Amino acid sequence: MAALDASIYTIATNHSARAAFGWRVLDDRFYVGPKIAYFGCDGYRHLRRGAHLTGLKTGNLQWSAAAGWAGDSDRRASPYVRLGLMQKL
Numbered sequence: 001m002a003a004l005d006a007s008i009y010t011i012a013t014n015h016s017a018r019a020a021f022g023w024r025v026l027d028d029r030f031y032v033g034p035k036i037a038y039f040g041c042d043g044y045r046h047l048r049r050g051a052h053l054t055g056l057k058t059g060n061l062q063w064s065a066a067a068g069w070a071g072d073s074d075r076r077a078s079p080y081v082r083l084g085l086m087q088k089l
Contacts, residue, residue, distance in 0.1 A: 001031050001054075014041040020052055030056040035066060045073040048080060062086045 001024075006017040016039045022031030030053055037048040050068015057063075064084035071077035 001033075012041045014039075016040070020054070022052065022054060030054060035068070043073075047071055050080070060088045062088075 001020075001022045003020045003022075004018070006015075008015045016037070018035070018037040020033060020035035022033030024030070025032050032053050033051065035048075035050055035052045039046040048068055048070045050066055052064065052066040054064045055062060062085070064082075064086075066080075066082040068080060069077065070080040
């Protein structure tokens with residue numbers, strides 16, 4: 001799988017981009033792969049690099065998770081974790 005998106009906003013010249021690639025694992029139950037995400041606006045930049053698990057389904061729920069390293073233009077850096085949950089209605 002490949003997921004690519006980008007956005008440009010006119011307010012404060014915000015812009016963002018994200019790329020994630022993945023391969024089906026464990027009998028095609030979910031995707032695992034690398035990801036990178038970028039956000040920028042006037043005077044600030046933020047970059048995340050890591051790995052994701054996407055598309056794990058349990059009943060009506062679909063789970064996703066990501067973890068990696070984040071850094072910004074204020075010279076701050078740390079690990080990050082993201083958890084996601086979607087429910088079909």
